[in-house]
Amino acid sequence: MSAVDFDLTLAEQCAAIMEATDRAHRELEQMRNTAPLVRLWTGDNCDLVHVVECEDEASWEDPELDAGVGTLKIDFSMPQAQWLNDMYGRMERGEKINVVVSVDYMGIRWSGLMKRCGVATDELGYSQLTATFLSDFQQLKTKLLWSTPVSPAGFQPKKVFNLAGPAPWVVLGALHINLCRENMPLFTLPDDPLKLSSWWEGFDMSTWTVVVKPGSFMDGLASGVPFGKLSSRFKYWHEAATAILNDAEMSLQWRRWFTGDPLPWPRAKLRHGALVVWVEDKSGIYAGTSNGGTLVDGLKRNIRSYTDDFVENIDSSIVTIPTVPDYRIPGKRLTDARVPYVYFPPDSPGILRSNFDQQLPGPVQMVTGGTSAPGVNETMSALVQGILDVVGNALQFGSIGGSVDALLRPFYENTVLAFIAIKLLRRAQQVGDFREFEYFIASGGKAYTLDSLSVIRAGIFETRAIFSGSMEIINAAPYVIGAPGIGHFGRGDRVATRIPGDLTQRIHVERVSKTTLAWGVDRSVDVPITLGGEKLQQDPILRIMSEIAAAKSELKELGVMG
Secondary structure (H helix, E strand, O other): OOOOOOOOOHHHHHHHHHHHHHHHHHHHHHHHOOOOEEEEEEOOOOOEEEEEOOEEEEEEEEEOOOOOEEEEEEEOOOHHHHHHHOHHHHHHOOOOOOEEEEEEEOOEEEEEEEEEEEEEEOOOOOEEEEEEEEEOHHHHOOOEEOOOOOOOOOOOOOOOEEEEEEHHHHHHHHHHHHHHHHHOOOOOOOOOOOOHHHHOHHHOHHHOOEEEOOOOHHHHHHHOOOEEEEEEOOEEHHHHHHHHHHHHOOEEEEEEOOOOOOOOOOOOOOOOOOEEEEEEOOOOHHHOEEEEEEOOOEEEEEEEEEOOOOOOEEEEEEOOOOOOHHHHOOOOEOOEOOEOOOEEOOOOOOEEEEEEEEEOOOOOEEEEEOEOOOOHHHHHHHHHHHHHHHHHHHOOOOOOHHHHHHHHHHHHOOOOOOEEEEEOHHHHHHHOOOOOOEEEEOOOOEOOOHHHHHHHHHHHHHOOOEEEEEEEEOOOOOOOEOOEEOEOEOOOOEEEEOOOOOOOOEEEEEEEEEEEEEEEOOEEEEOOEEEEOHHHHOOHHHHHHHHHHHHHHHHHHHOOOO
């Protein structure tokens, strides 16, 4: 939009502003009504094979910190459907079995690998192919954090992999170290061991299929984000990263890069089709952000910090409201984490239907442990052996300390300083006297260590008060979902809303935890969204299965289960 010419009359200035506004709306409508670009690529070198423009129906889920499911339904007579179904033909042509899909809409890119493909024929003889894809986060869910990444599997001298520092640096650093292990053939055999050059390809990151956006330790310190500590004994990376990112209220981002796209960072050298991973602070919690309010007093701005015991959080009110220069640039649509831009009132024409749930806080005391603090068992063993050696020599029995210690160890080991209990004073004051008391968090770590503190933080997060909502909205009525600069908000961004009929008129500000891009031959593109804690919106069976998966992970850490 050009600047207003103040030499014109007031009526002419108003007409010029209205004309520019209408032009901006038409351009936005043109972008929004442009059909999503769906492309199919080979699993070998990510070569483009088909552009899909014949789909009967499509749906692409994009949740936070989890793999989304994509569904594509096509008339089976179409070339795209035939190619997706022809698994053996892809192998014969050297295209490999896997299929990569990418979906571009309003600057957002959903991509992933095909997981399942089926053909159904109805009673009239009409055949339709349904292809199911899992988003690229599924690839990250298969990355393990080895105890000693620089050693082969048979020799892991370091029992536990540890990394501490600013949360994004820890999460991305752990992933990068194990990507080095995956891609450097000194640690693992290349796909073609007899090809001499393949032994050295791993040292060139431009050949990797997954890369981490670089960021130094000092950059993390300067940003003021919370610290995190990651410990793993062959834990999956996403299991270790999720708790840290949730605790820091940070958003993991990933995007597949194709030749011709803007570089994700200056002078980046990437392989065509590489998956780029990075972390963004879309909450602004630790920088001072709006956290609800009412229509009377408006949004209240708070900054979050740790209490003196570094266990609970405390929100301190801030009077000033920061200015966001980007909000004043015509045509630039985005959301600043500190001052959310998007607000859906109950009577908004953009809301078709909504559902809101609230989970009240859980127990007021967190308990974890199982293994004594470092040095406790060793000290008790030394005392037992020393005392009994002295007694044995005095009675002329000889040094019997070692033998007796072997018999007594099962009775005293992990009995002193093996468990830690922390009461959440702020929560206890808030919930009242009639309350749930204790919550035990399974942990393979030692009590009274930084590990136990991080486990307790995870327990506090799991049992916190949660506001969760799901809304089926009409895109561009009035807000548009899209990438920053193109759309007003997207996954991870914070939006404000109110519960219809709530007499308190309280405004809830929550992050978008899930979006779903869907369309069909009989309907245009729509994007339902989920706010806040998506867990409350899940099917109970799915929630139980996720808890079982988490428990299995803990048992694996303890060495109980494979």
